[in-house]
Amino acid sequence: MNVLNFRNPRKSAANADVTAMAAAFIAEHGVRRFDRGFSQDWLYLQNLMLSFGYILRKERTFYSLTPVGQRGRPKMLGRDKILARIDEILR
Numbered sequence: 001m002n003v004l005n006f007r008n009p010r011k012s013a014a015n016a017d018v019t020a021m022a023a024a025f026i027a028e029h030g031v032r033r034f035d036r037g038f039s040q041d042w043l044y045l046q047n048l049m050l051s052f053g054y055i056l057r058k059e060r061t062f063y064s065l066t067p068v069g070q071r072g073r074p075k076m077l078g079r080d081k082i083l084a085r086i087d088e089i090l091r
Contacts, residue, residue, distance in 0.1 A: 045086065052089055
């Protein structure tokens with residue numbers, strides 16, 4: 001048995017696994033669509049949320065989304081949760 005082949009599987013086998021995983025994810029969750037001109041760039045999202053009356057902040061690896069003028073400590077969320085919260089506001 002060739003040890004190098006055992007440690008490094010053929011690229012086509014690895015690509016087939018990734019393709020199958022991507023197809024399974026798309027079948028389960030669908031594909032996220034964006035309107036023309038929409039971006040998930042950080043500065044774009046900050047300005048967009050400000051136009052809706054929210055302040056979007058990032059502190060290290062966490063994010064906060066608070067209405068303008070709200071006092072107190074904001075709830076810190078991870079990236080997935082903050083994007084879900086932004087989606088709720090934009091709908």
